Amino acid sequence: MSKVFVASLSLSHFRSHRRARLSLDGRPVALFGPNGAGKTNLMEAVSLLSPGRGLRRASADDIIRRPEAIGWKVSAEIEGPGIGHEIALTAEPSQARITQIDGKSAPQVALAKLLRIVWLVPSQDRLWMEGADGRRRFLDRITLSFLPDHAEAVLTYEKAMRERNRLLKDDVRDPAWYRALEAQMAEAGVRIVAGREDALRRIAAAQDGAATAFPAADLSIVVDTHCQTATDFEAAFADSRARDIAAGRTLVGPHRADMGAIYRDKNVPAKQCSTGEQKALLISLILANARALKAETGTAPLVLLDEVAAHLDAGRRAALFDEICALEAQAWMTGTGPELFTELGDRAQHFEVTEQDGESAVTVA
Numbered sequence: 001m002s003k004v005f006v007a008s009l010s011l012s013h014f015r016s017h018r019r020a021r022l023s024l025d026g027r028p029v030a031l032f033g034p035n036g037a038g039k040t041n042l043m044e045a046v047s048l049l050s051p052g053r054g055l056r057r058a059s060a061d062d063i064i065r066r067p068e069a070i071g072w073k074v075s076a077e078i079e080g081p082g083i084g085h086e087i088a089l090t091a092e093p094s095q096a097r098i099t100q101i102d103g104k105s106a107p108q109v110a111l112a113k114l115l116r117i118v119w120l121v122p123s124q125d126r127l128w129m130e131g132a133d134g135r136r137r138f139l140d141r142i143t144l145s146f147l148p149d150h151a152e153a154v155l156t157y158e159k160a161m162r163e164r165n166r167l168l169k170d171d172v173r174d175p176a177w178y179r180a181l182e183a184q185m186a187e188a189g190v191r192i193v194a195g196r197e198d199a200l201r202r203i204a205a206a207q208d209g210a211a212t213a214f215p216a217a218d219l220s221i222v223v224d225t226h227c228q229t230a231t232d233f234e235a236a237f238a239d240s241r242a243r244d245i246a247a248g249r250t251l252v253g254p255h256r257a258d259m260g261a262i263y264r265d266k267n268v269p270a271k272q273c274s275t276g277e278q279k280a281l282l283i284s285l286i287l288a289n290a291r292a293l294k295a296e297t298g299t300a301p302l303v304l305l306d307e308v309a310a311h312l313d314a315g316r317r318a319a320l321f322d323e324i325c326a327l328e329a330q331a332w333m334t335g336t337g338p339e340l341f342t343e344l345g346d347r348a349q350h351f352e353v354t355e356q357d358g359e360s361a362v363t364v365a
Helices: 038-045 107-113 132-147 150-169 176-207 230-239 241-247 275-297 314-327 339-346
Strands: 004-014 016-022 028-033 072-080 084-093 099-103 117-120 218-221 256-263 302-305 331-335 349-356 359-364
Touching: 016 038, 028 038, 028 339, 038 117, 038 331, 072 107, 099 107, 099 314, 107 150, 117 132, 117 275, 132 150, 132 176, 132 256, 132 275, 150 176, 150 241, 176 230, 176 275, 218 275, 218 349, 230 241, 256 275, 256 314, 256 339, 275 302, 314 339, 331 339, 339 349
Parallel strands: 028 331, 028 349, 117 302, 302 331
Antiparallel strands: 004 016, 004 072, 072 084, 084 099, 218 256, 349 359
16 A cells, blocks of 8 residues: 555544544545534544644644543554654643654654645635635645645744734834844745745646546735745835834735635636535645645645535535545545445445543444
């Protein structure tokens, strides 16, 4: 098998799961059960095997199972061609998350070099209708899937920007206080811009010529300043200081970028499309992301699709499953009933998730 996949997943006191263990063989994973049973909690645990705060963007304390509140743990065995790793994530109450790889402490960004993960969750269904923050995070997740170092660039930029914003709020006028921070922001900003542009080129290439039941989207980056070099960024930050002081925050830079999308066949902006078309465009982008990653690395990423099957008719649902299997991706999918995954048959592993008295249970279906 040429894929990289989660071979086992164990949870301890993670949200509604007091204990859970899944043994997996690399096939897609279909999780079904009633709403609130704990299906998305399993998928969230998988999403934490990549850098960041997971698909819910939750803090470590928010994940702790109640009422015990004794901390949580996620353990996973990762297998692939010639590789095998153990990942352990733990968090005690009021403490930051700790990451261990093969028994040794590691920074979160190291996870991106072991496992690539892309996801689509119901909260993203209004991506094209709401603010730029969500679209920017979506773009950065795509970029991170290709360029693991993108997370470091974003973190460096945001840390320096927070320091600069403190100076702005304190009405500091001396340029000397700003120069070092702006130099850090400029260097990281160049990497962020280059990474995002590279990611969109890869997505475009993955969509072109692909035979798929889902529509293609032409993506673009909408920026307030066209800076390409560190010198450009430093000049833009310096020129904007007076306005930034008045606003109390940084008003120019890659943190202000937006992502535009056009439904290619209709030449219509995504925000003007129907709800169904917007969902189909999102699925198309996730599949393109996965195809591009497989073309680059030879292995497909993990694909997390929360409640995706319920929003598709039987034909398009079957097409989605066929594309996932053709990719040889370990896709994790949730739905309320087993009938939503009938078309998958034995091409997937099926698990039923139930809940009683606030505690979830997972059984092989």
